[in-house]
Structure formats: structure tokens, C-alpha cells
């Protein structure tokens with residue numbers, strides 16, 4: 274794409290051109306090369322948004338909380354971008370449909386931009402698409418970017434690493450007791466949210482979580498992850514108040530990061546994950562594609578399965594051929 278065109282696209286993103294941004298994000302999911310060009314161009318202008326990650330089991334209430342958080346931030350005139358990532362559900366899936374219904378609450382508010390990303394293509398690529406979409410919403414001028422993702426595996430942890438502040442949502446009675454919380458998720462939480470706190474087991478979950486947190490080391494800088502309890506959306510006014518206090522905790526964490534010079538550390542953490550993702554997509558993926566195209570990959574698989582040659586020997590050959598090392 275020539276320079277002049279890139280400049281135009283940049284201007285249109287800055288001016289909040291919703292249609293262009295939506296198309297760009299779709300192209301990022303589809304790995305359209307021009308879309309990457311745009312990211313390369315706009316990257317130096319990113320870094321103004323504060324990114325909040327929200328993760329937890331399906332049905333925990335992440336989208337509901339996000340919806341209320343949007344209202345809470347909007348009440349302070351902050352603009353909000355939301356990326357709802359659901360690798361488990363196809364585009365027409367129930368979860369995303371539900372998200373779309375909720376989006377209606379903010380339809381017509383130009384200070385809010387919401388987009389769902391589902392897996393199109395490899396799961397591994399999703400994390401890269403999400404981080405690029407974050408850059409786009411950042412340049413679009415959104416003050417707060419909320420990234421919602423189902424907490425299941427490494428790719429979610431990768432996605433969460435793009436956030437300055439990570440919320441982990443737990444609910445009573447969903448097998449979400451502290452022992453079963455996925456290792457890796459527990460450690461990355463900056464704030465715990467107990468949702469559906471009016472339901473049986475909420476108190477026990479709270480106590481168990483407190484005890485587990487007591488045993489855990491404080492995060493660097495001395496941050497102790499607080500636990501925020503949200504009760505029931507059946508009482509929307511109270512729920513909204515509780516989400517307001519959640520929003521205050523989020524802002525407290527932002528301030529903590531800035532005051533303790535931790536913001537830079539988070540940026541380094543983001544940069545590290547982004548570099549690894551970029552290397553994967555620009556170095557590893559093309560090699561795999563080349564091998565797959567001419568059937569070489571399947572031949573290798575066959576030989577490895579038949580114990581003829583070890584995978585390491587093939588990997589060494591590939592390294593010699595493509596990386597010359």
C-alpha cells in the first residue's frame with residue numbers, strides 16, 4: 274500500500290470511521306497482508322489507551338460486567354472499545370449472539386465501539402489478531418479498551434498479556450472453586466470478581482479465595498489483588514453501583530502501575546508477547562505453509578510415526594534449509 278493511502282487510512286481511523294475500522298479488524302482476523310501494513314504504519318501512534326482484560330468461564334457474566342463497565346466509564350466521559358474474543362464459538366454462536374443483543378444498549382453512542390472476534394483459521398493467530406485490533410482501537414482514540422475472553426488455555430493467557438489490568442471472574446456453583454481455577458489464570462489476576470454473588474456458595478468462594486490469596490506472593494510492587502463481589506443483575510441499580518466500585522478498583526490499579534513505575538514493565542510484557550506472536554506468524558507459519566503445500570509435511574509425519582526418523586532430525590534439516598543455521 275502506498276504511503277499516501279496509508280496516511281488516509283490512518284486519518285480515518287483517528288476520526289473514528291466505524292466502517293473502516295470494522296473492515297480492518299475483519300481483515301486482520303483473515304490475515305490480509307494490507308491490514309498488517311496498516312498496523313505497521315499506525316504502531317508508533319499507539320500507547321494511549323488503557324487496556325482491561327476480563328476472563329473467566331463461559332457464562333460467568335463477563336459480557337454482562339463489560340456492559341455495565343461501559344456505562345460506568347461513559348458516565349465519566351471516557352470512550353470505550355470492546356473486543357469480545359470467543360475462540361470456542363463460531364460466528365453465529367449463542368455467546369456472540371448474546372453479546373450482540375447486549376451491544377444494543379450502547380448502539381448510537383459514538384463513544385463506544387464493540388466488536389466480536391471468533392476463530393477464523395488457526396487458534397494461534399487469534400492472539401495476534403486481538404493485539405492488532407487493540408492497536409486500532411487505541412489509535413481510534415478509545416480511552417479504555419476492554420478485552421473479553423473465555424478463560425481456557427494458553428492462548429487466553431497470551432491475549433490477557435496485552436492488558437494493563439486483568440480481571441478474573443468467578444461464580445459460585447460452577448465448579449469454579451479455588452482448587453480448580455486454572456493454574457496460570459490465578460497468577461495473572463490483578464482483580465478478582467465474584468459474580469452472581471447472591472447465589473449459594475458465594476461466601477465460601479470468597480473465603481477460599483481470600484485464603485488462597487493470603488498464601489500467594491504479592492505481585493511485584495506489593496499489589497494485593499482485591500476481590501470485588503457483584504450480586505445480581507436482577508437488581509440492576511445495585512449491580513450498577515457494585516460495578517462502579519469495580520471500575521474504581523480498575524482505576525486504582527492503573528494508578529498503582531503508574532506510581533510504581535510498573536506501567537513500563539507491563540508494556541515490556543506486552544512487547545515480549547507481541548514479538549513472539551509476530552515471529553510465529555512471519556517466520557514459523559510461512560515455513561509450515563511451504564512444507565504443507567508440497568506434501569513434505571505429511572511425508573515427515575509419516576516417517577516420524579513409523580519411527581524411521583525423529584522429529585528433531587527433521588527440525589534440524591528445516592532449520593538448515595530455511596534459517597541457514
Ligand SMILES: Nc1nc2c(ncn2[C@@H]2O[C@H](COP(=O)(O)OP(=O)(O)O)[C@@H](O)[C@H]2O)c(=O)[nH]1
Nearest residue numbers: 330331332333334335336337468469504505506
Ligand atoms: N443470577 C445472575 N445471573 C447473571 C449475573 N450476571 C450475569 N448473569 C447471567 O448469566 C448469563 C451469562 O452471562 P454472560 O455475561 O453472557 O456471560 P459470559 O459468557 O461470561 O460473557 C446471562 O444469562 C446473564 O444474564 C448475575 O449477577 N446474577
Ligand SMILES: [Mg+2]
Nearest residue numbers: 335336368372
Ligand atoms: Mg461473553
